[in-house]
Amino acid sequence: MRLELTPRAEVSRAARALAPVAAFLVAFLLAGLVIWLMGRSPIAAFQVYVSGPLSDPWAIQELVVKATPMALIAIGLAYCFRANLWNIGAEGQYVMGALLGGWLALRTHGSEAGAWVWPLMMLLGIAGGALYGLVPALLRVRFGVSEILTSLMLVYVAQLTLDYLTRGPWRDPKGMNFPQSVTFDPAATLPTLLAEGRVHLGSVFALIAILATAFVLGRTLFGYRLRVTGEAPRAARFGGFDANRTAMAVFAISGGLAGLAGIVEVSGQIGQLQPSISPGYGFTAITIAFLGRLNPLGILFASLAVALTFIGGESAQILLKLPLDLTTAFQGLLLLCVLGADALVSYRLRVVGTHHRPPGGEGRLGRSPSGVGGAGIERKVDGSQTRAAAGGGAARSFLRLPLRLIRRAAAFGREFHAGTPHRARGCAPSRPSPQGGGEP
Amino acid sequence: MTTFEAILLTIVTASTPLLIAAIGELVAERAGVLNLGVEGMMAMGAACGFAAAIGFNSTAAGIAVGILAGTALAAIFAFAVLGLAANQVGSGLALTILGLGLSGLIGAPFVGARRDPIPHLHIPGLTDLPVIGRLFFGQDAFVYISLALVMAVVLFLARARSGLTLRAVGENHSSAHALGLPVLRTRLLAILFGGACAGLAGVYLSLVYTRFWSPGMTAGRGWIALALVVFAAWRPVYALAGAYLFGTATVLQLHAQAGQIGLPSQLLSAVPYVATILALVLLSVLRGRALGAPGALGAPFVPDR
Numbered sequence: 045m046r047l048e049l050t051p052r053a054e055v056s057r058a059a060r061a062l063a064p065v066a067a068f069l070v071a072f073l074l075a076g077l078v079i080w081l082m083g084r085s086p087i088a089a090f091q092v093y094v095s096g097p098l099s100d101p102w103a104i105q106e107l108v109v110k111a112t113p114m115a116l117i118a119i120g121l122a123y124c125f126r127a128n129l130w131n132i133g134a135e136g137q138y139v140m141g142a143l144l145g146g147w148l149a150l151r152t153h154g155s156e157a158g159a160w161v162w163p164l165m166m167l168l169g170i171a172g173g174a175l176y177g178l179v180p181a182l183l184r185v186r187f188g189v190s191e192i193l194t195s196l197m198l199v200y201v202a203q204l205t206l207d208y209l210t211r212g213p214w215r216d217p218k219g220m221n222f223p224q225s226v227t228f229d230p231a232a233t234l235p236t237l238l239a240e241g242r243v244h245l246g247s248v249f250a251l252i253a254i255l256a257t258a259f260v261l262g263r264t265l266f267g268y269r270l271r272v273t274g275e276a277p278r279a280a281r282f283g284g285f286d287a288n289r290t291a292m293a294v295f296a297i298s299g300g301l302a303g304l305a306g307i308v309e310v311s312g313q314i315g316q317l318q319p320s321i322s323p324g325y326g327f328t329a330i331t332i333a334f335l336g337r338l339n340p341l342g343i344l345f346a347s348l349a350v351a352l353t354f355i356g357g358e359s360a361q362i363l364l365k366l367p368l369d370l371t372t373a374f375q376g377l378l379l380l381c382v383l384g385a386d387a388l389v390s391y392r393l394r395v396v397g398t399h400h401r402p403p404g405g406e407g408r409l410g411r412s413p414s415g416v417g418g419a420g421i422e423r424k425v426d427g428s429q430t431r432a433a434a435g436g437g438a439a440r441s442f443l444r445l446p447l448r449l450i451r452r453a454a455a456f457g458r459e460f461h462a463g464t465p466h467r468a469r470g471c472a473p474s475r476p477s478p479q480g481g482g483e484p
Numbered sequence: 485m486t487t488f489e490a491i492l493l494t495i496v497t498a499s500t501p502l503l504i505a506a507i508g509e510l511v512a513e514r515a516g517v518l519n520l521g522v523e524g525m526m527a528m529g530a531a532c533g534f535a536a537a538i539g540f541n542s543t544a545a546g547i548a549v550g551i552l553a554g555t556a557l558a559a560i561f562a563f564a565v566l567g568l569a570a571n572q573v574g575s576g577l578a579l580t581i582l583g584l585g586l587s588g589l590i591g592a593p594f595v596g597a598r599r600d601p602i603p604h605l606h607i608p609g610l611t612d613l614p615v616i617g618r619l620f621f622g623q624d625a626f627v628y629i630s631l632a633l634v635m636a637v638v639l640f641l642a643r644a645r646s647g648l649t650l651r652a653v654g655e656n657h658s659s660a661h662a663l664g665l666p667v668l669r670t671r672l673l674a675i676l677f678g679g680a681c682a683g684l685a686g687v688y689l690s691l692v693y694t695r696f697w698s699p700g701m702t703a704g705r706g707w708i709a710l711a712l713v714v715f716a717a718w719r720p721v722y723a724l725a726g727a728y729l730f731g732t733a734t735v736l737q738l739h740a741q742a743g744q745i746g747l748p749s750q751l752l753s754a755v756p757y758v759a760t761i762l763a764l765v766l767l768s769v770l771r772g773r774a775l776g777a778p779g780a781l782g783a784p785f786v787p788d789r
Contacts, residue, residue, distance in 0.1 A: 049567075049568070049569065078589075082589070130573055132577060183761070183764075183765060187764075187765050187768040187769060188768050189761075189764045189765055189768055190714065190764070192520070192573070193707065193710060193711045193714065193760065193761075193764060194761050194764065196704075196707050197704075197707065197711075197757040197758070197760050197761050198757075198761070200704055200754065200757040201754045201757055201758060204750040204751075204753055204754045205750070205754075207750050208748050208750035208751065211750075212748060327577075327581060330574075330577055331578070331581070334574060367588060367589060367592055368588075369584075369585045369586070369587075369588025369589045369592070369699070370585065370589060371585070372581060372584055372585030372588065373581075373582055373584075373585025373586045373588075373589060374585070375581055375585070376524070376578045376579065376580070376581030376582025376583070376584075376585055376586075377578075377582055378578075379574065379575075379577065379578035379581065379582075380560065380564055380570075380575060380578040380579070380582065383564060383568075383570040383571055383574050383575050383578065384564055384568045384570055386570065386571075387564075387568035387569050387570050388568065391568070391569070393568075
């Protein structure tokens with residue numbers, strides 16, 4: 045018996061839209077299984093994780109506050125991932141934004157500075173994140189170093205910098221030796237939306253970012269450039285799109301938004317600098333970006349859904365003594381399920397008995413890698429069908445994420461480590477593309 | 485024992501987990517699979533291995549369970565990227581997040597527990613030699629296993645028929661498939677081997693390096709191992725050299741912290757990460773574009789397309 049994937053000739057829009065929802069449900073079921081294995085009641089956990097926060101108006105505000113930084117980061121990552129660039133160091137850019145913006149808050153602390161302080165802090169936050177994000181982009185463009193590894197290494201560097209500053213030079217001298225800065229002045233604090241509430245202006249920034257991104261990605265040449273660069277680097281080169289400039293631009297945008305998220309969180313939520321200012325928002329945002337199918341509106345919903353697991357995780361820690369690591373594990377599981385669901389939307393998964401030949405294309409299957417031990421995996425892809433699905437107008441290609449991801453990964457594989465990835469290398473292709481038919 | 489000797493010994497201890505994890509990932513990448521989940525598999529190996537060693541009060545059980553845990557996570561990854569043709573980068577990241585979370589859950593009851601040091605080789609006469617005695621003939625089993633692994637992988641990739649198959653699959657899976665080579669099976673085994681190695685590296689961290697378990701104890705070593713593979717240009721012997729270079733940087737950094745040389749400890753802690761970035765940049769400057777990455781690295785295999 046083995047598994048076999050056959051491409052679906054047609055995939056409905058609904059199936060694609062529902063795939064992340066299904067992935068979420070599967071991840072929930074698996075997490076419930078883990079909780080049950082830990083000897084707790086999954087139903088009680090579900091109540092604490094989901095029903096509790098959703099039935100409490102205070103908690104709904106909390107949900108929005110929690111979703112804000114993650115939505116900001118994820119929306120920036122959408123630019124990178126669409127251009128097939130892997131910025132996985134958003135956590136570091138978030139910290140750097142918080143540091144540069146927080147610097148102004150500490151600098152103006154106790155002075156008579158007016159209401160210009162917090163807007164300037166936001167700008168500094170964006171600048172800090174963008175500059176930090178440009179480091180891996182520059183290393184990639186200039187030296188051909190994989191941005192995956194450098195952006196991640198820079199996360200540790202940023203966290204250590206924050207740790208040093210809050211324990212050392214920036215520590216509140218009257219703070220009883222606690223490793224934290226002074227509490228920000230009102231002028232350095234992000235205003236709340238309502239007099240009573242906890243929702244601050246950062247949520248408005250996130251909404252603006254989402255709307256602006258929907259416009260940029262869907263309606264501008266820049267958005268089109270990203271997609272072409274990501275899906276068909278060679279076509280982008282022929283089209284005269286400068287891949288290096290694209291890489292710098294998307295890293296600056298995603299870094300800037302992550303930096304904004306950092307300073308929004310510090311100024312609007314925490315109110316001071318501490319050695320730790322994020323429970324891993326920068327990494328969770330990667331899950332959110334994919335859960336939202338790299339689509340601005342999708343990311344809005346995805347960030348709220350994942351924020352729910354954060355809030356639920358916190359109350360589960362208090363009420364059920366379930367560790368916060370469960371939330372982390374759940375998020376990893378969720379990302380796997382989302383990526384798996386994407387594949388299942390475009391392929392039909394069938395369990396085939398060993399002695400059966402699936403109808404059609406037997407000749408080719410005869411020598412395809414058949415099975416590993418008892419539960420082998422075999423895939424049959426009819427080229428014509430795939431190409432039919434892949435063609436049909438770039439404008440609608442956001443509906444074809446799974447195929448795009450596959451092609452993107454293929455392109456990634458060819459370019460990864462192989463030299464300056466998107467540097468214009470004349471017309472010579474780096475290497476004959478095994479999936480060249482996919483490129484327009 | 486002089487300080488110098490002690491430093492040499494700790495360098496070996498710090499380098500071994502990097503080497504084991506890197507050699508496993510190297511094999512997976514030579515088969516064309518980029519598994520970014522090394523950090524997660526290492527964390528799971530460390531947590532499960534430590535839990536089993538405490539639970540069964542046996543180091544051997546800890547090692548076995550740690551290897552199994554790494555392999556099990558790798559099997560999930562293999563199902564996603566081979567079975568469902570999912571994106572390798574995304575799935576690898578997910579594996580890291582999942583592994584870090586699960587290891588936290590599994591290890592939580594064992595925070596604060598300690599294990600005794602595992603036995604070291606002792607050959608009367610040889611081990612008692614000054615300086616080189618302890619260094620070459622007085623290490624723990626993992627060190628010798630890691631060196632044997634490097635030798636085995638060198639021979640496997642260069643001499644074994646299956647090693648050639650693996651390299652063919654990694655260079656160009658379409659051609660390999662056309663030749664009738666089992667692409668997916670080769671990749672599956674390579675991924676599982678990578679997982680087993682990452683698990684073993686994790687066990688080494690919790691049972692030998694620190695001898696306790698704490699959340700996030702892998703501290704980016706899985707990522708450094710990934711960088712080492714690039715650094716080594718996908719060659720096992722270079723990976724050996726690279727791992728020891730990074731181990732040395734880590735140890736010197738720790739000694740500088742202990743030595744109170746007046747620099748902030750955070751600056752020194754950042755050394756391995758900054759060194760990784762610098763090494764990658766330097767390498768690309770020196771070698772130009774001929775990095776030697778396997779041709780099909782990161783590309784999912786979809787036959788007949």
